[in-house]
Amino acid sequence: MPWLTLIGAVPLVGALAVWLPFTPAAKARVVALATSVVALVLTLAMALQFDVGTAGEYQFAETYRWIPDLGVSYALGVDGIALTMVALSAVLVPVCVLAGWNELEPEQSKTFFALMLVLETFMIGVFAARDVFLFYVFFEAMLVPVYFLIGFFGGPNRRYAAVKFFLYSLFGGLVMLVAVIALYVQGPGGPDGFLTDKLTGLDFSGTATERLIFLGFFLAFAIKAPMWPVHTWLPDAAAEAPAGVAVLLVGVLDKVGTFGMLTLCLPLFPEASKWAVPVVIVLAVVSVIYGALLAIGQSDLKRLIAYTSISHFGFIVLGVFAMTSYGQSGSALYMVNHGFSTAALFLVAGMLIARRGSARIEDYGGLQRSTPLLAGVFLVAGMSSLALPGLSSFVSEFLVLVGTFTRYPAAAIVATVGIILAALYILLTYQRMFTGPKRDYAAGWRDLDAREAFVVAPLIAVIIALGFFPKPVLDVLNPAVERTMQQVGVTDPEPTVAGVTPAAEGTTP
């Protein structure tokens, strides 16, 4: 059964159904929710059949010739890392559809939900692609729905934000296009020469060639992730986008950058990746600190969350390029955890902004007494974001730091400062927005209603569950990480620190 094609096609069909003229505008959201739930159910059904024992291999593989003249195949398949990312997308889309339930006029909602579903198709495609060209196609095609989502439904500065987002990403993507071409030229060629399998372990014609091609890929992923100093589009885009779109943008789309580093850059260009490690580590640490510092200074709630994400992406990149199995497992897990905790933060922010009509932090205060549930959800999501033990991000952040420390102690120590700063930006914000005496503006506010509870409950549940018991996910991720490590040709440095973290006990060989 072509699971992945099916999961990708369902939202596309749904998008068409939403968009078609004879679908009543009022029903658009229902169709969208139903479709995305079907896709989620299919994804879960697929995940249940996933063979954890061989999670390092691509499973549910489908390979067809697509454009043999250019060496392009339609090749899908998921290993452990890709599976978790597909699952992350499939979970977050229905949540975001539900979050956007009442946000729009019925007339507009058709476009909104159709674009969301198209975006889901592209996201699943990009994580499942096993052909570099196909990956690139999804990577670039994703820009179009996001561009329109921000441009149509964003805040007052949406035009600027949408264009900035598009141009940054397109620039990175086009540089990557040259690298993609050069990679194919270096590869074996032929009608299926773009399959990642065929391009892994290439004998490059020169060190410089490999490094240049690596840089082409890395630049695109660094912009996408985004890393300092090519991060400036993210705060604008995330702040202007509606909450649901911001969730998908930061929670899933940006992961394509770190996902690409882990599953494309490292296996395809092992030597160049090792060559780039010092610089990338430094950039990652800078991102961690810089993102956190700027987050503290923000007056806009959504911009704040965007900057915290830049800090978190720094951690993820740090773990990927630490070249240890702990670091990479931690990063892969971090991608999932960050998706959920940031989603919760953005969604609560969206709910608050919908009530208050302003995203400025100083316009809030004393909400703990008026809307205790909202405050609680924000606190849990925030605590996860600052890596409180018992919540999901703790496990991944700890793994990343441990993995980094064994090889680059200095970088790990500096990055640890990021955790302290995280406590500052989350707790200060909580203090400013939620504590204090009850204020007038919130007099008639309702607390979390049923729909909103449905939106955040699954996220909170996942955050807590993965905080206490991350083993199932780590079991799926670890074999894939091991395989990447083999492909890069690195081993964990001695002495290993196996067994230090109870969370990963027995899962990391």
Place this chain on the structure above:
Amino acid sequence: MTPLVSAAPSLADVLTAAGTIPAPKVDYFAVSPLLVVFAAAIVGVMVEAFVPRESRFRVQVGVAVLGLVAGAALVGAVAVDGRVLQTAGSAGAAVGGIVGAVVVDKPALFLQGSILVLSLLSVLTMAERTVESGGPFTPQASAVPGSPAESLARRAGLVQSEVFPLLMFSVGGMMLFPAANDLLTMFIALEVFSLPLYLMCGLARRRRLLSQEASLKYFLLGAFSSAFFLYGTALLYGFAGSVRLFDIAQAISGDSGPVGKDPLLLLGIALLAVGLLFKVGAAPFHIWTPDVYQGAPTPVTGFMAACTKIAAFGALLRVSYVALPGARWDWTPALWGVAILTMVVGAVIAIVQTDVKRMLAYSSIAHAGFILTGILAYSRSGVSSVLFYLLAYGFSTVGAFALVTLVRDAGDGDAVGGEATHLSQWAGLGRRSPLLAGLFTLFLLAFAGIPLTSGFIGKYAVFSAAVAGGGWVLALVGVLASAVAAFFYLRVVVLMYFSEPSGPTTVVATPGVPVVVAVSVAAFATLLLGVFPTVVLDLTQGASAFLP
């Protein structure tokens, strides 16, 4: 039929060989597409003279469409036939290959087919009469703008139909241009397709002074460039003793001929290149493009942008791959410079344009630069990529310009005004006419090279050919220029969707069936070539070898 008489130098050869003047041997089947198109053009002239005025327009459109369809069918037949006879007007004995004025090889057939298909779409846009009863052309081109004669002609309801035979002559010349096997035939083809174009540029119904200015500019600059071409031909003849492409190649690489140092050769190549680069609109020979694209009647602009590019790049391909490969190291550096300059100039200057037609003109300049990178790859995949790009770009261009004709100023009462080409008038179009804005966005995304559109595959193909040929610098400049270009394409999207409508001064006309068909075909092809390009890529790859 000029090209079928064998060219003078070959006659000389034959005379010394045989001592008699043989009748030129013509493979009528191989040149039948050309013959049909030219015949349709001549029939069109007759129609203009003899058919009564009321039915003239319909007959003209019918003749043109019939001629183009028959031509396309014959191109298909010749291509399928397999025993592709590479010579027409051959004088018989082959001297190191093929002697003749016309060479119908696979690239030529592909280019001819592309030109015919895109011309067909252009004819449909020119036959538009629903938006404006008189169509996009002036009723009487000879009347001075603003004169009583002009208003008289308008009130009499005269309908311009001479444009169709002109178009057919132009199409015939374009088909001959990339199939010409010697420089003289090529020059004649150049003139045959250019002269009607000069005229057609001046036929706009509205803003006639602008249109006539465009026509005059195009004519003057075109005449210069033709002179360059002819001078180059003369110098190359002086170098090689022949105007036949193959003989020139022989003279360049052969031991007997004057070895590559001859200044005649270099000057000749340079002048020839100026003539050809002018026609493709490459910088620094691009100055005419924005003015002409803006002034010409929009359906003619679409036709020029799509078909002239195909013909001129086809000829450039043939000259550089058949005649001048031996001197490659002399001229490629210059062409590199031209390609880079063209991409940068086109993309950068387009940013500051405020008129949609001028913007598309600069965009076409940038695209000419991208195509040049494919030519510079100097490989079969380079040829194949250029062929694909030309077809893909042609479809999107014809479609985009056809849509431009529909956005109008609000006129008095029910009548529509002229085309609203100022970008500010396009603001908020997405709300007023989602379909038009959506289709235009599709074409813009194709121009920008976003995946799943034909533009992406085309760009990928030329850049990959360039990288494989060692031109990764070109590819890098190309993608950077693409990023810049994306900015101004996006600006139009932003205007159409994310801006408030500019007021009731802009209306979107409801097109008639021909334009609907043309735009639908163009949009469909743009998507199809983006998602399933294999069929066409197979064709272009099969058609990527020039016969000497």
